[in-house]
Amino acid sequence: MSGWSGKSVLVTGGGSGLGRAMAQRFAAEGAAVVVLGRREEPLLESVALIERAGGRGFAVTCDVRDPEQVQAAIAFTADRAGRLDVLVNNAAGNFICPSEQLSPNGFKSVVDIVLNGGFNCSRFAFEHLRRVRGVILNIVATYAWLAEPGVVHSAAAKAGLLAMTRTLAAEWGQFGIRVNAVAPGPIHTEGTDKNLWVAPELEQAMVRGIPLGRIGQPSDVAEAALWLCGEQAAWVSGTCLTVDGGQWLSGGVYNFRTAYERFAGKG
């Protein structure tokens, strides 16, 4: 029996992309997994994939920006799964927009989802996590400490989430709660394909800047998440594990926008 059997994991934004991959990975190890998101349909697809593979999955619709909905969703999770061992703050919104054209509401919407949503979930998960000396994992981005032209809203929000990772690790360590982050590099998912990969040709330019010579896969992040949230990482807290093939070492920005402009001869 694996160390995950009898445990439960809540993944926000679990209806697609990295969230779905992480949910499937935890479920494959025997954890009961609750996927949370705004739209029911993709959540039910995640649950179906988990169940088809022999795992236990549940869906809960919730907008992480709304504290009351979050409180109810976490109560649902604890009720369905009996406990809450791991919270993965993965829900995000992103799009490329030059900062001088971004509306205040566009900036606010992304910060609300990523940063305020991350706090709402952590805040209401606290009592459950304290009971079992649980774990919080925040999904950030390397541009939280570097830069990425065209996504100031997401960069600011992820930087805040990274600060929250360290602060909560320092504050809640006394309760046995570990808080860590993963910073993924460029990865193809439905969401990133739609919102960030503005030109197929961009990939070649991007790969040249990645020492390990390839774009990432959702499973790269899922494996890192599993390790950071598991017993093997029992003395790891307040850290951010970068999973990007070494991209950030070269200055590390994804440069979705500038690479595109350069490619298109506009830069």
Ligand code: COA
């Ligand atoms: N470029 C510029 N501004 C944009 C935009 C874009 N591509 N997409 C949305 N916005 C702005 C809107 O114009 C609006 O501002 P306004 O009221 O000043 O016009 C503001 O953002 C909110 O948009 P809205 O669609 O009403 O908000 P929402 O809460 O329904 O959606 C988003 C939130 C904007 C983050 C949306 O992209 C989303 O839901 N994303 C989830 C999926 C996702 O992005 N995943 C990440 C994949 S990498």
